[in-house]
Structures are given as structure tokens and as C-alpha cells.
Amino acid sequence: GKLVFSSLLQHSKFYPTGLVRSEKSAKKLIKDLECGLENIWVCDVTKLDPNDDCLPNGLNDSDSMIICTSAMPKMRKRSLAKAFLKMPVNILKGEKPIDSRQLEFYYAPGQHPEKVDYEGQIAQIDLAKKLGVGHVVLISSMGVTNPDDFLNTLGKDKNGEGGDILIWKRKAEKYLVDSGLQYTIIHPGGLKDVPGGEMELKFDVDDNIMRTQTKRSISRCDVARLCVAALTVINGQSSSFDCCNEEIPEGETPRPTEIALKEFLDTSPAYDYAEPLDFSVNI
Numbered sequence: 001g002k003l004v005f006s007s008l009l010q011h012s013k014f015y016p017t018g019l020v021r022s023e024k025s026a027k028k029l030i031k032d033l034e035c036g037l038e039n040i041w042v043c044d045v046t047k048l049d050p051n052d053d054c055l056p057n058g059l060n061d062s063d064s065m066i067i068c069t070s071a072m073p074k075m076r077k078r079s080l081a082k083a084f085l086k087m088p089v090n091i092l093k094g095e096k097p098i099d100s101r102q103l104e105f106y107y108a109p110g111q112h113p114e115k116v117d118y119e120g121q122i123a124q125i126d127l128a129k130k131l132g133v134g135h136v137v138l139i140s141s142m143g144v145t146n147p148d149d150f151l152n153t154l155g156k157d158k159n160g161e162g163g164d165i166l167i168w169k170r171k172a173e174k175y176l177v178d179s180g181l182q183y184t185i186i187h188p189g190g191l192k193d194v195p196g197g198e199m200e201l202k203f204d205v206d207d208n209i210m211r212t213q214t215k216r217s218i219s220r221c222d223v224a225r226l227c228v229a230a231l232t233v234i235n236g237q238s239s240s241f242d243c244c245n246e247e248i249p250e251g252e253t254p255r256p257t258e259i260a261l262k263e264f265l266d267t268s269p270a271y272d273y274a275e276p277l278d279f280s281v282n283i
Helices: 002-009 023-033 077-092 113-131 165-177 208-212 220-233 257-265
Strands: 018-020 040-042 064-067 135-139 182-188 190-192 200-204 217-219 239-246
Touching (some): 002 220, 182 220, 200 208, 200 257, 208 239, 217 220, 220 257
Parallel strands (some): 018 040, 135 182
Antiparallel strands (some): 200 239
């Protein structure tokens, strides 16, 4: 979210308002990006009421909305300690030193995926409709077509409750698709903290990248650039796509983000939302 907001601040075409969950985050963002208080809105999306009359004045003339909010699982320290104790045995067995699937995670109270990735995103989509926003860009995740994806187990308790982050993301996507708003839904692969613009962008739909490639990570910077590109190169076209980085031959340069995205969209890709998936989570 910070990278997207920073990119919009530097773009002459946009005057963005960034949403943060706490005053502490707001102060840090203002300091880091040297933006004004008028560019910041402190709001917990799990408590957002689209019909509230006390919304910031700067939102009234909004043309677009980029939704970057997501629940964030936290690791239980005791599970990490156990994993470290098992390292010598795993190494002697010729296995991975640490099996990440044995680590335990949890979500902060009131910040689990159903509240943030579903209810919170629905509230933002409803707000976009109320404000007359013309275009909503939603950052989701690769893997939403697979209810058995490992990410859905993070933060899930022994009773099978909590977690299911990709399932709730998919439900929010479907809500946006059915909202009547113009939309761009971006499903990035694993996010990496590396510079953007140094590798080629690869696009596809319906999690085909997950089924055909073992390397499917993407720079966070490139995802931020895709969000901005979606506002500048998509003329009334709704789209949903997966994306990751891929190596380029030595001596060649990657295509600019806007050109790469436009060339892919010109092929008229269609993400399949027609058939509802058999998710175990019911609303």
C-alpha cells in the first residue's frame, strides 16, 4: 500500500488520499513520504461504514480507488522455537532445516481474513459506489481458485475457524465483479522486497501460472506500478489477471509496465467467475 501511495504522489495526474489503520501509521507515512495531513485518512476498514456522513472531504471527487488492504498473519514465537530445535535432526535426515508448514500463525483480534479481506473490502467497494468512483483496482492474490492452498491454513484454529484468507479474498473479488463498477483485479505471486522494473512481467488468468511455473514471485514495486498502470492504460475495460516476474535474456531490457499490461489486455483475457467454486466457507 505504501508503494502504491508513493507512486501516486509522484504522478502528476493524481492527487491521492491514503488510508491507514492507525494514527501511528499516519505519522510514519507523513514523515517517510513528506506528504500532507490532507492526504491521509485514518480508518480501520473492519469498522468502515460507507454511509457515514463524516468521511474526509477529499474523497468526494474521487475518480478511482485502489484497495490494498489485507489481513496479516503473525507467527507464534513458540512454534519458531520448536522449529529451531528440530533443525539438527532435519539436517541429519537430509530434509529442509525448517519446515515452514509446521510454523503456527494467528491473526490479531478483529483482524482476521473474514473481517479484513471480505467485510472490509466490501465496505470499501460500497463506499466507491456511494462516491461515484468510476474504477476500482483490487490487489488480491494468486491461488484464490484453490481452496486447499497452504495460505488458507494460516491462522486457522483447531476447530477449523479463522484463516481461509484466499477464500475470503475470492468472495470479495466476486462482490466487486458483480457490483457494476469498472474493476481491475490483480493476483500477484509471492511478493518480494526487490527493486522493480528489472525483470519481465508475465500475465495469465485462472491461476494457470501456479500450475505451470515453479517460480512465480514478483517485486512489490512492480505490483505498485501495475496498480498505477491500470488507472492509465485501461479505458473502460474491466479485467482480472495473475502476474509474476520472469527472467529476461542477458542484454535485453524488460518492457515498461504500461506497455506490458496493455499488450496482455489486448489479447482479451477472461478470468472465470462464471462458475462458483465449492468453498467450504459459507457466508
